[in-house]
Amino acid sequence: MTGIEPIRQDAARRVAELGFPTTRDEDWRFTNVSRIARTHFSAAPSDLSAWGEGQLEQRLVPYEGSPRLVFINGCYSPELSSLKLARGIRATSLREANGAVEAHLARYAVYQDRAFVALNTANFEDGACIEIPKGTVVEEPIHLVFLASGGDVPVISHPRNLVVIGPHSQATVVESYIGHGANYFTNAVTEIVAGDHSVVDHYKLQEEDERSFHVATLQVQLGRETNFSTHSISLGGGLVRNDINAVLAEGTEATVNGLYLPSGSQHVDNHTVIDHARPHGASHELYKGILSGASAAVFNGKIVVRPGAQKTDAKQTNKNLVLSENATINTKPELQIHADDVRCTHGATIGQLDEEAIFYLQSRGIGKEQARDLLTYAFARDIIDRIKVEPLRARLGKIVLERLHANRN
Amino acid sequence: MNATAPSIEALANQEYKWGFVTEIEADTIPKGLNEDVIRMISAKKNEPEFMLEWRLKSYRQWLKMEEPQWPNVHYPRIDYQDIIYYSAPATKVGPKSLDEVDPELLRTYEKLGIPLKEQELLAGIAVDIVFDSVSVATTFKAKLAELGIIFCSFSEAVQEHPELIQKYLGSVVPHSDNFFAALNAAVFSDGSFCYVPKGVRCPMELSTYFRINAKDTGQFERTLIIADEGAYVSYLEGCTAPMRDNNQLHAAVVELVALDNAQIKYSTVQNWYPGDKQGKGGIYNFVTKRGKCLGDNSKISWTQVETGSAITWKYPSCILIGDNSVGEFYSVALTNNYQQADTGTKMIHIGKNTRSTIVSKGISAGHGQNTYRGMVKILKSAAGARNYSQCDSLLLGDQCGAHTFPYLEVKNTSSQVEHEASTSKIGEDQIFYCRQRGISSEDAVSMIVHGFCKEVFRELPMEFAVEAQKLLGISLEGSVG
Incomplete structure (x- = not known):
């Protein structure tokens, strides 16, 4: 070398x-x-x-x-x-x-x-x-x-x-x-x-x-x-x-997804930069996080549309589910746009499990803990299901379930 | 639309119409900044000892600070020794009535369309006029005094209500807060002061009109508004400046304090001279604005329409300390030609069940660069806090830029935070639809832009909303291809 x-x-x-x-x-x-x-x-x-x-x-x-x-x-x-x-x-x-x-x-x-x-x-x-x-x-x-x-x-x-x-x-x-x-x-x-x-x-x-x-x-x-x-x-x-x-x-299509499941005192920081340097590009970004314990997560997603990169279509989403009292989340979705004929959106949410959804499951005889697990699992599954490699997908599903059980006990 | 369409047309060939200069004798101090200058300003204003000490403390702090480099704006370095820190129309200090005010000054405000003569007032707005560095007139003072409302210039408040000033000055924006706030604290010359006592609902809109006139000066004013328990006040602010080839600095500080159940509504229509088509000249508008919801159930609402200034750099913020307090921020920022704006808000949630709403609309045209930068911070104590942010950008032309930098920092799990942003241009199909119905493309664009901004405009008091729509029409002039 x-x-x-x-x-x-x-x-x-x-x-x-x-x-x-x-x-x-x-x-x-x-x-x-x-x-x-x-x-x-x-x-x-x-x-x-x-x-x-x-x-x-x-x-x-x-x-x-x-x-x-x-x-x-x-x-x-x-x-x-x-x-x-x-x-x-x-x-x-x-x-x-x-x-x-x-x-x-x-x-x-x-x-x-x-x-x-x-x-x-x-x-x-x-x-x-x-x-x-x-x-x-x-x-x-x-x-x-x-x-x-x-x-x-x-x-x-x-x-x-x-x-x-x-x-x-x-x-x-x-x-x-x-x-x-x-x-x-x-x-x-x-x-x-x-x-x-x-x-x-x-x-x-x-x-x-x-x-x-x-x-x-x-x-x-x-x-x-x-x-x-x-x-x-x-x-x-x-x-x-x-x-x-x-x-x-030109004409590139990029998908950038992520999932992070910090617990305990873990600190997970994800920084992404999607640089639309040429016209007609499309990018889709979805990052999801489930935080428990005293963990911390950082998300910083930047989308840059360079001058002349017309017809760019960029979408960015960051969703965070916070399960514990002590977790911290910092999210910063950024857009830097230098062309006019583009469609760029971004969104970020930080929240808890939907009480009504839990109630719905409870009313159908599913225990509260189980209902919470089910909804949390579904939240993560959204990313896992996008994985095309079958053994990897199956393994991840199992790991996430195990994590949920570990968190509860 | 019918009401505004002709006015846009009428103003079509007009440029910045407030760009004239008033020939008036001014009391100006030499350029430069040092402790003597600060002592001189303080002496001119006949200030009590605590004010001078506070100024000097701020100045020493400022010397240790560095000019911030992080905003997404570009400008040559400012030489702080090349600025005149005090300029005032050379009339007697504190005119007792309007008759004592220099007639040249009155004509200036007539030209600007600001009614100084009380009998001519239409909607009954009390106005405090700040010309260059000092407040020249305040209308409706007596009527407000009947209700116990204090509305006067800052220097008057320092003389007559030092206890309020000492208690609240710097309580929201400390002298060490940032570079420009420290500079302002050291050299600020005047501004508006307002105190609304317990349980009083201010019957009219209070307003300050800022005007920069003298050359090479910087304008540093300070506004302090206190709404005592259960009080309500709506406050408007307008700004213009003459056209000049060099850049002038405007570094103001606004502090709002809302106690239990109080409400403050603060609206700004900022139209400083934006510079010419080549980006020459214009005002640097570096302002620190912050409100503190100190009491439970208090509410502070910021509405701003930013069309002027070569560079705008400001973040009207809310610190939500009281339980159930509410912070709001509505903004339309327009950048045309070579204007740059880096604006947004900070919502700091400290109390329980605090709520905040952010609606920001950015419009970029020509070579304009428009940045939204906002922060939503939810501290551990803010159980049940709620935030909703929306920032949309509209791009007109392919040379401009729109940027968003939202920071969401959450340390409490029972809170909910949502942020949405979009960037787009006006669809050709939309324009085509309008044209098909006999609306010219220029009118169509202006109609769509007004629709885009409607959410913010409806938060403005009525007279201001009309003014803001007109302004938007003029500022966009020529950017429609």
Whole structure:
């Protein structure tokens, strides 16, 4: 990876210049990363010693059978990975790719003003590299699994992924972050480049340990007439920050959905930027959150319509269901519009379960607790049902139900 | 529509018609700002010691502060030493009756259509006139005094009711609140003061008319309105300025206090000189407005129509402390040519069952940039709080921009918060429908725009609503392609 060496050096310089963001930065107003800034992290070891017997196998069950790339604390593990893909499709680790995709690597995720992206760019060890040639349809979802573990000494890993989809191609990529143990920090960056007329579905399932830090940036560069969707599901992590930046071209259709279920003292922050750079683009965004315990959630959705991006149709919705007394929610749906012939709407709600709906269910013999669970589940199901990968959808439904039971007890 | 259509047509070729300058002898102090200037202003106004101390405290605070950079507006840096901080028409201090007021001044207000002679008043509006830095006349004072209502200039209130000033000045907008509020606290020269006693419903609309006249001056006025228990007052504010090539600064502070069961309705029609078609000149309108619903069941309602100013930067806010108190914000902001507006509101819910409504309509034309920035904050104590926000933007032309930055921060779970926003342009089918029925496209656009703003206009007192509709018609002139 020699070609990107100057970029990495420049990023390292930016890390030193920028420092960690504080709550005085508008983008970090509600998310305090001083706990990350204070901690001295060392590089994470790439072994499985932290995982107990059988523990890991159990976590990997959902990814059996389909092509998968597994990384342990940011380093590729060929033993755990299984690749059965048609010829011509590249799905390897970045190191194995050996510079073949340097034309794209680190070219999209801007690090000049984003400290965590700079930190990743300067320090990443490895990550997934997926390249799908022109006119290829990959039926099976490609799973990228990131295992992280922590212990007494704080450790950090920087997974870095690059997904390049050729024109007229179709693929599904699932990123899963699985963690175990305290005191670790995952700082991931994923870049997706979708060629003209391609169809790309992306999922991110985050199940980190509740004593960990998770910061991830997804940078998406979309070609003409592409159809792109991403679903970001945040279940774990103590302090979580997700940044999604999508740049649309002419006639691009983008769907950006998310679900977050913080409980206890979790803090989940979702920032999205949908940049309508060219005319005739459409974007749909729906983020839903269910908050319990003393958790906090932040949503900041920005839609930018550039000058000349006429006929843009953008819709953004953020809905929050607050189940406990001590939860905090900060939401900021933003519109920045520089063209006149557009249709842009956004909406945000924060509220509780509908008492009348609960009463209705009660009047039909369903207990109050059950009625509440049912309605909460339905609220989350709205997002889950949009997931096209069947095993993932089933698993998520189960996890949400389990969560509801756990919250009640 | 019939009533306004001809007037829009009549005004079609007119530009900013309030842009004239009044030739009047003025008492002006040299440019620049330091502690001596503040002492001089305070001495000129013959203020008690506590006022001077408060001014100096604010000035020292201001020196430590930085000009905010976060608003979505762009302008060259202001040189605060290049501004005249005090300018007053050179007449005797505090004219006893209208006969003592300089006739040139009276003519100015006649030109502006502001009735100063009480017998000529149509609807019976009590007016306080602020010319450059000082209040020149207040009408209907005696009649209001019968009811115990105090309505006078700020300097008069400082002399005659220091106890009220000392109690409430800075209680809503502290001197350290923000850069421009601190500057205002240090150098403010005059403004309006109003106190409505317990259980009194003010029988007429109170109004302040602000006029900037002198060159290179900044206007810094301060308004303080207190509605005691069970009182009601409706207050209007209007502004104009002459056309000049350089930018003038207007940094005002408005404080409202509503005690138990009191209601304050504050309406603004802001029409400072917006600059010419190339964006040259115009007023920088950097204003801090805030109301405090201190008592239970109190209500504060802000209505604003912002058509003027090169740059508008203001957020009339409500702090809802009393239980069941209500805050409202209705706004129409129009930006044409190179105007920029960053405006919105803050609703801070502290008391139980507090409610707030936000309706904001932004219209951008030409190269105008219109930003709505609002915050709804529900604290832990605000059980059962409710907020509804709606902000719609209308774009006329492809060079303009509309932006929305709503912040919703909720720390109480029994509250409900809703926010909706939309951005669109006038549909060609709508215009076609009107044209088909013999309405010219210009009239059609103006009709649709008025319909778009109706929700806000109906909150305005009647005379103001007519004025606001006319203003909108003129400001939009030429932006219809």
